[in-house]
Amino acid sequence: MIVRSRAPLRLGLAGGGTDVSPFSDQHGGFVMNVTIDKFAYATVSDARSDLAEFEAQDAGHADRMDPARVDLAPGPTQLMRGVYLRVCQQFLGGKRPALRVRAHSDAPPGSGLGSSSTMVVTLVAAFNEYFGLALGEYEIAHLAYEIERKDLGLSGGKQDQYAAAFGGFNFMEFYAGDRVIVNPLRIKDWVWCELEASLVLYFTGVSRASAAIIDEQSRNVREGRTQSLEAMHRLKLEAVQMKESLLRGDLARFAEVMQSGWEAKKKMASSITNPMIDQIEALAFANGARAAKVSGAGGGGFMMFVCDPSERVRLVRALSGAGGTVYDTHFTPYGATSWKIG
Incomplete structure (x- = not known):
């Protein structure tokens, strides 16, 4: 049997960082995000031998091992092995079948699009389909969160897993005890189209390790640093x-809020911005951008800009000459999807 799955990457529009503990546990977090037509993909199939096979196709790396020897050691296939072990432990009574697991993504780790968490979600969705576990969106997202944050000990928040599982425009609430509420938004067609035409996605060419930024942010909250806490409360608001600007179709207000949120986010941790990001932001504003922000934890990866659609070509040309890559992208309403072949 062959099972395939895919899950969408996301753009963090507002509130990113308030989904990270301890802030979300102490104060509650609010995040607004949307998924895009860039995906993480996975295939789970019967093994070709009595060995378990894990192939990280982006990295060109594969591990073949006795199922009894599969562990959580760092490496290109760690996410796959983490999902395999948790599913075997939680749903198969500890039995470890020989399987072949392959995966790849449309975006690199450290892109700021939630690629690592989206990869875990698509892997969970594939195993869910392969073993007939009948997990819903909340269960898939929560399981992916536990695997990544608790089993593997990787730093980060919760929004990426829920965005990938649900898809579309979502206003999310995060509370203590891993309680999450996902509120899907019904966005009018003309607002959807206008925002797509207004948004420019730019890859700086520099991927970054988000863990150090997130750890600094969490430390600032634990230590009660006023500037960071005030910035996070602003992001939450x-x-x-x-959310209100999207539902009302007020895209001028949307741009204002995005820029205000980016200015607040810079105060959460010292490494969120840097001279390269500042230079790109200045270039964009000189060529028609109305708002800018880095997607994800910061420090590099993808940046997004909002402009009047009539200024889009000028902005794209300017950014294309800055050393990075402009990506053509569209929103997608679909979350994690899995299907069987044969």
Whole structure:
């Protein structure tokens, strides 16, 4: 049997960082995000031998091993092995079947599009289909979160897993005890189209390790640093404001909130921005951008810009000459999807 799955990457529009503990546990977090037509893909199939096979196709790396020897050691296939071990432990009574697992993504790790968490979600969705586990969106997202954050000990928040599982425009609430509420938004067609025409996605060419940034942010909250805490409360409020601007179709307000949120986010941790990001932002504003922000934890990866659609070509040309890559992208309403072949 062959099972395939895919899950969409996301753009963090507002509130990113408030989904990270301890802030979300102490104060509650609000995040506004949307999924795009860039995906993480996985295939789970019967093994070709009595060995378990894990292939990280992006990295050109494969591990073949006795199922009894599969562990959580760092490496290109760690996410795959983590999902395999948790599913075997939680749903198969500890039995470890020989399987072949392959995966790849449309975006590199450290892109700021939630690629690592989306990869875990698509892997969970594939195993869910392969073993007939009948997990719903909340269960897939929560399981992916536990595997990545608790089993593997990787730093980060919760929004990426839920965005990948649900898809579309979502206003998310995060509370203590891993309680999450996903509120899908019904966005009018003309707002959807206008925002797509207004948004420019730019890859700086520099992937970054988000863990150090997230750890600094969490440390600032634990230590009660006023500037960081005030910035996070502003981000939380701006997630609500962005939700309202989308539902009302007020895209001028949308741009204002995005820029205000980016200015607040810079105060959460010292490494969120840097001279390269500042230079790209200045270039964009000189060529028609109305708002800018880095997607994800910061420090590099993808940046997004909002402009009047009539200024889009000028902005794209300017950014294309800055050493990075402009990506053509569209929103997608679909979350994690899995299907059987044969």
